[in-house]
Amino acid sequence: xxxxxxxxxxxxxxxxxxxxxxxxxxxxxxxxxxxxxxxxxxxxxxxxxxxxxxxxxxxxxxxxxxxxxxxxxxxxxxxxxxxxxxxxxxxxxxxxxxxxxxxxxxxxxxxxxxxxxxxxxxxxxxxxxxxxxxxxxxxxxxxxxxxxxxxxxxxxxxxxxxxxxxxxxxxxxxxxxxxxxxxxxxxxxxxxxxxxxxxxxxxxxxxxxxxxxxxxxxxxxxxxxxxxxxxxxxxxxxxxxxx
Amino acid sequence: xxxxxxxxxxxxxxxxxxxxxxxxxxxxxxxxxxxxxxxxxxxxxxxxxxxxxxxxxxxxxxxxxxxxxxxxxxxxxxxxxxxxxxxxxxxxxxxxxxxxxxxxxxxxxxxxxxxxxxxxxxxxxxxxxxxxxxxxxxxxxxxxxxxxxxxxxxxxxxxxxxxxxxxxxxxxxxxxxxxxxxxxxxxxxxxxxxxxxxxxxxxxxxxxxxxxxxxxxxxxxxxxxxxxxxxxxxxxxxxxxxxxxxxxxxxxxxxxxxxxxxxxxxxxxxxxxxxxxxxxxxxxxxxxxxxxxxxxxxxxxxxxxxxxxxxxxxxxxxxxxxxxxxxxxxxxxxxxxxxxxxxxxxxxxxxxxxxxxxxxxxxxxxxxxxxxxxxxxxxx
Numbered sequence: 180x181x182x183x184x185x186x187x188x189x190x191x192x193x194x195x196x197x198x199x200x201x202x203x204x205x206x207x208x209x210x211x212x213x214x215x216x217x218x219x220x221x222x223x224x225x226x227x228x229x230x231x232x233x234x235x236x237x238x239x240x241x242x243x244x245x246x247x248x249x250x251x252x253x254x255x256x257x258x259x260x261x262x263x264x265x266x267x268x269x270x271x272x273x274x275x276x277x278x279x280x281x282x283x284x285x286x287x288x289x290x291x292x293x294x295x296x297x298x299x300x301x302x303x304x305x306x307x308x309x310x311x312x313x314x315x316x317x318x319x320x321x322x323x324x325x326x327x328x329x330x331x332x333x334x335x336x337x338x339x340x341x342x343x344x345x346x347x348x349x350x351x352x353x354x355x356x357x358x359x360x361x362x363x364x365x366x367x368x369x370x371x372x373x374x375x376x377x378x379x380x381x382x383x384x385x386x387x388x389x390x391x392x393x394x395x396x397x398x399x400x401x402x403x404x405x406x407x408x409x410x411x412x413x414x415x416x417x418x419x420x421x422x
Numbered sequence: 423x424x425x426x427x428x429x430x431x432x433x434x435x436x437x438x439x440x441x442x443x444x445x446x447x448x449x450x451x452x453x454x455x456x457x458x459x460x461x462x463x464x465x466x467x468x469x470x471x472x473x474x475x476x477x478x479x480x481x482x483x484x485x486x487x488x489x490x491x492x493x494x495x496x497x498x499x500x501x502x503x504x505x506x507x508x509x510x511x512x513x514x515x516x517x518x519x520x521x522x523x524x525x526x527x528x529x530x531x532x533x534x535x536x537x538x539x540x541x542x543x544x545x546x547x548x549x550x551x552x553x554x555x556x557x558x559x560x561x562x563x564x565x566x567x568x569x570x571x572x573x574x575x576x577x578x579x580x581x582x583x584x585x586x587x588x589x590x591x592x593x594x595x596x597x598x599x600x601x602x603x604x605x606x607x608x609x610x611x612x613x614x615x616x617x618x619x620x621x622x623x624x625x626x627x628x629x630x631x632x633x634x635x636x637x638x639x640x641x642x643x644x645x646x647x648x649x650x651x652x653x654x655x656x657x658x659x660x661x662x663x664x665x666x667x668x669x670x671x672x673x674x675x676x677x678x679x680x681x682x683x684x685x686x687x688x689x690x691x692x693x694x695x696x697x698x699x700x701x702x703x704x705x706x707x708x709x710x711x712x713x714x715x716x717x718x719x720x721x722x723x724x725x726x727x728x729x730x731x732x733x734x735x736x737x738x739x740x741x742x743x744x745x746x747x748x749x750x751x752x753x754x755x756x757x758x759x760x761x762x763x764x765x766x767x768x769x770x771x772x773x774x775x776x777x778x779x780x781x782x783x784x785x786x787x788x789x790x791x792x793x794x795x796x797x798x799x800x801x802x
Contacts, residue, residue: 230795235710235795255715259714259716266711268711274705274708276709278434279427279428279431279433280431290424
């Protein structure tokens with residue numbers, strides 16, 4: 180069953196006097212429970228795809244549906260509350276709020292719910308437990324390593340139990356060890372917690388953690404691969420593409 | 423309330439900037455409230471003055487005295503029930519740094535004329551009996567730590583020499599606008615030492631009907647028009663209003679300075695708030711990605727501005743309230759009852775609210791309308 184349906188999407192940007200086309204009639208489906216890595220050179224439209232799915236950007240034409248809801252036609256306030264319930268977003272540079280502790284950063288999405296303080300604290304502790312940072316709750320981002328910061332960011336992304344987790348180069352600033360930890364965590368989220376994950380990456384090793392890899396170039400899908408257990412490639416699965 | 427830790431954490435981001443911005447708001451509100459209090463105090467003086475008492479002064483100038491003989495002639499004017507008089511003594515106490523108003527009065531008639539000055543009966547009796555006695559406002563007693571029975575020596579400035587008085591009574595004003603910081607003593611005591619120089623500075627008449635005041639004023643002034651000391655008569659209320667109006671330009675100046683200070687601080691606060699928002703555009707974009715709506719982001723920025731403005735207002739208005747208590751400003755009888763009124767508090771609170779809105783709206787609107795994708799691209 181498709182969780183994300185992208186149909187005939189055109190996307191273009193205005194850059195000074197020029198119009199730059201990113202996609203022209205892109206159609207892709209992402210199934211529920213899939214873990215997809217989006218690869219491709221800079222400017223191929225990987226991050227734009229995440230932004231469209233998250234409702235942060237609107238397509239010039241076409242339809243983006245997530246969990247049966249048309250994202251591209253929602254108002255700004257509808258998008259905000261939909262995003263709070265449906266999407267967990269992880270950035271390359273973590274983007275934790277430096278003035279908040281790890282616990283407060285993770286709690287942020289829960290402030291938008293009707294949960295009381297005790298329930299928020301409980302769920303925050305669980306999310307930090309999932310990423311293995313219960314003992315760093317009161318630390319500020321500056322007191323954490325890059326890998327720990329990214330794990331806090333992942334805890335923030337999953338704390339409200341979203342349907343879909345979007346990651347933009349989550350290992351781009353991490354060393355090898357931290358990168359492995361984060362990728363292992365993502366695999367667990369996908370397998371144990373049945374989270375649907377879309378991850379933009381330049382890193383082949385990171386991509387091999389996914390179940391499916393999509394290669395984009397200039398907004399066109401060049402190749403799709405399925406990843407075998409252990410990192411090899413096999414027949415595609417979890418993603419249907421027309422481009 | 424659940425967003426309060428987020429607001430406070432943001433305010434603590436640049437502690438020094440937040441403290442300085444709050445201090446500038448506090449200073450603006452302090453100056454605004456203090457300057458406005460001078461204006462309200464001046465106006466209050468005329469508002470509480472009686473309209474059934476009339477003041478007769480020299481038409482040429484307030485400082486030129488009137489003949490003693492006028493007292494009997496004034497008493498015979500229709501509608502006049504009682505007449506008393508007073509004289510500005512202008513003595514200084516000690517090194518003269520703490521100045522206070524001191525008057526020579528026709529004791530019995532003056533105290534009857536001013537029931538607003540409440541004196542315990544035994545003290546009043548003691549004062550009336552003794553020629554060198556004085557009654558002093560309770561505020562002035564506190565200022566100098568005097569007690570009943572103490573001797574107080576003033577150095578005369580208009581009437582040279584040392585003048586020693588014995589405190590026999592303490593008065594308490596029924597309204598603080600009347601002031602509790604004057605010293606009153608017997609006119610006869612002054613006259614006794616300076617018989618050739620002393621005549622009443624002004625007369626006060628009590629009339630039976632406030633509506634008759636214009637008639638009485640005309641009758642009095644007509645009576646003395648062609649004398650060597652023509653008079654100018656008006657109600658005490660008009661006299662106080664006239665005294666306040668002498669400050670007319672000062673009042674305008676104070677109001678203008680107050681508003682200018684508030685406007686300057688508005689610019690400072692708005693600038694600080696905008697600087698905060700510019701620095702945090704990436705974080706705002708992240709919050710929007712998490713699901714914070716434009717409206718919520720707008721509210722959070724406005725609340726930050728409100729915390730700064732309201733904290734500044736509490737400190738500024740609090741300091742303005744404490745000013746006369748701590749410094750004794752207003753002592754001396756020139757600005758009796760100098761205190762921050764309820765209306766000044768309300769206007770100050772409104773100014774703080776205005777500061778919140780004016781300094782917060784633009785940065786809040788900028789944050790609410792921040793294009794997320796572009797902002798994220800800058801931080802990524």
